[in-house]
Amino acid sequence: MIYLCAISNIRSGACREDCKFCTQSVKWGADIKRFREKPIEVIVDEAKLAKKYKAAGFCLVTSGKSLDDKTLEYICKASKAILKEVDITLIGCNGVATKEALKELKKAGIKIYNHNLETGKSFYSKICSTHSFEERFNTCLNVKEAGLKLCSGGIFGLGESEEDRRELINYLKELKPDGVPINFFIENLKLPLKATWDKKMAIDVIKRVKKEINPKILMLAGGRELVFGSEWVEALKYGVNSIVIGDYLTTKGEKEDLDLEVIKRYKIKVANEC
Numbered sequence: 001m002i003y004l005c006a007i008s009n010i011r012s013g014a015c016r017e018d019c020k021f022c023t024q025s026v027k028w029g030a031d032i033k034r035f036r037e038k039p040i041e042v043i044v045d046e047a048k049l050a051k052k053y054k055a056a057g058f059c060l061v062t063s064g065k066s067l068d069d070k071t072l073e074y075i076c077k078a079s080k081a082i083l084k085e086v087d088i089t090l091i092g093c094n095g096v097a098t099k100e101a102l103k104e105l106k107k108a109g110i111k112i113y114n115h116n117l118e119t120g121k122s123f124y125s126k127i128c129s130t131h132s133f134e135e136r137f138n139t140c141l142n143v144k145e146a147g148l149k150l151c152s153g154g155i156f157g158l159g160e161s162e163e164d165r166r167e168l169i170n171y172l173k174e175l176k177p178d179g180v181p182i183n184f185f186i187e188n189l190k191l192p193l194k195a196t197w198d199k200k201m202a203i204d205v206i207k208r209v210k211k212e213i214n215p216k217i218l219m220l221a222g223g224r225e226l227v228f229g230s231e232w233v234e235a236l237k238y239g240v241n242s243i244v245i246g247d248y249l250t251t252k253g254e255k256e257d258l259d260l261e262v263i264k265r266y267k268i269k270v271a272n273e274c
């Protein structure tokens, strides 16, 4: 069984945080599309398309540090509009958030909140100086207390050590997320980091997340195409049971039709809800 998840970047760029792996930070001046709010009708159409491509989940992602009041209002509006027309599990990914704001998302129909810890606590200050690991961890706790399902993972190949990866996995283990997305850093000329993952490391990370956390959904997310190419089904052997389909936030993903062809060829059953 595989869970397919599509993501929609509904607010892109212009983030004042300085995460070194992220093209959406104004600090790095990457050449990406920047917009404040994607029109709701466009988001609804994207959700319909995701459903057509068998996505069980549709993730509404906003750039920026936190889920402030205006963002909350916008996400709630988008969520209600989608659910009127499309039967799909909605996921919010809107940064650091209070329990109260998360409860409002839940009332609007969001079922899952994605907030990645990104990397181990000891390494965190090397990749971001504008907010702390603790803020991220506490948001994950808020997600659970608000009654939403938690999706939390990280990004690998940022120059972190083996020990940093172990630390991240230990913190995730403490949170017991329902879903763990695993991303591999995608280089960009404007970003100050070079990718340090290789396939062996990627497989090791997947196996350890499976063994130590064993989440309901273990998702191979950003960087999948670079690590596994079209042979991503290999990752299913190590415990992956979910992939992101379509484009990522600011980088191109695989064509949905090609992924569906592979799924058909290997006779993999596709889950219709998260």
Ligand code: SF4
Residues within 6 Å of the ligand: 015, 016, 017, 018, 019, 022, 023, 024, 025, 062, 063, 064, 065, 095
């Ligand atoms: S807070 Fe989010 S959008 Fe902003 S730079 Fe960091 S990862 Fe990117």
